[in-house]
Amino acid sequence: MGNIEQILLEAQxxxxxxxxxxxxLRNYTKFRIAPEPPNRPPSxxxxxFDRKVLRYFRKDGHNWRKKKDGKTVKEAHERLKASSQ
Structure with missing residues (x-):
């Protein structure tokens, strides 16, 4: 799990x-899936999160950036391309 630890350090x-x-994601069993959003987590x-269980992960107390009309800024969803090994 040395590679995962390095990734987690980089993610900060x-x-x-x-x-x-x-x-x-390949090693998700080594992590805890959060059942609810944390309250104001540190930077x-x-x-x-399991999106099927927790739909409103943004309700974490953070003041999320919004558009001028008050709606939430859209987030980017990327499709991961895994190697075919």
Whole structure:
């Protein structure tokens, strides 16, 4: 799990690359899936959520950026391409 520990350290300071996210998801059993959003987590925190269980992960007490009309800024959803090994 040395590689995972390095990825978690990197995640505190920058966005993770798709290959790093894929590595975390491949090893999801080594992590705790958060049942509810944390209340005002510190900067650099990393949480795994099951979207089917927890729909409103943004209700964590953080003042999320919004558009001028008051709606939440859209988030980017990326499709991970895993190697075919």
């Amino acid at each position: 300071h920058r966005w993770l690359r798709p290959a790093e996210i894929c590595e975390i 650099g925190s990393l949480f795994l």
